[in-house]
Ligand SMILES: NC(=O)c1ccc[n+]([C@@H]2O[C@H](COP(=O)([O-])OP(=O)(O)OC[C@H]3O[C@@H](n4cnc5c(N)ncnc54)[C@H](O)[C@@H]3O)[C@@H](O)[C@H]2O)c1
């Protein structure tokens with residue numbers, strides 16, 4: 110049902126004097142971001158975004174949210190009209206009117222295709238090690254849900270499909286049960302216990318270094334998404350005069 114070759118766009122970097130894409134394609138391992146985990150040989154790293162995405166039927170987005178707009182603009186004129194996007198990305202952006210803009214909506218708006226969402230209490234190293242975890246796929250139609258479930262589900266990675274909640278908007282369409290799915294409270298627990306943002310919170314209070322310094326030292330190329338999202342939340346709540354309602358009189362950051 111699916112093509113055997115998987116093109117993986119990879120932002121090109123130099124790693125120990127070599128191009129990271131060349132190392133990944135030779136070693137079948139992302140030695141910088143996921144060392145110790147072998148990638149299947151049908152996954153091919155490509156540094157040219159248009160080349161990697163132009164014939165794709167499914168576009169899976171997993172990158173820090175601050176790069177999505179630029180990435181989509183580069184792809185805009187080159188992808189198939191019939192392509193379907195799936196976003197694994199946390200965080201959001203702000204729209205011109207100051208309201209929250211979901212990343213899946215941004216992808217849909219720029220690429221003019223549907224964008225489903227896959228989200229859960231999933232930490233990348235745990236999924237890569239095939240530790241059991243669950244996730245939620247949010248989509249607009251049952252067909253999209255079935256297709257994506259058959260693509261992503263493994264014995265150690267269980268996917269529940271939610272046809273309404275995420276596709277219709279986290280706030281507008283969401284049903285109470287969504288909070289009890291993997292993408293709800295469980296994800297909050299995962300990020301608060303094992304995520305990078307939790308590590309940042311713990312480290313920042315014990316050190317006199319800035320978040321930027323700590324990001325460089327601890328993550329070595331990865332990014333803490335929390336501070337950027339917190340900035341956007343602050344902006345939206347300020348514009349709506351809702352700061353005190355959310356934070357009371359005391360604000361930590
Ligand atoms: N890592 C996890 O455990 C995890 C779990 C669930 C969801 N997510 C979400 O997935 C998204 C990506 O997370 P991550 O952990 O892969 O990110 P990350 O912090 O590891 O980001 C590093 C990646 O960004 C790429 N990059 C750097 N500059 C870029 C640019 N200008 N354009 C495009 N790519 C660039 C790097 O090449 C690298 O692959 C985030 O929204 C995150 O919240 C991550």
Ligand SMILES: O=P(O)(O)OC[C@H](O)CO
Nearest residue numbers: 229230231300304305306
């Ligand atoms: O490492 P964090 O803090 O970005 O959290 C990772 C994921 O969001 C957990 O699902």
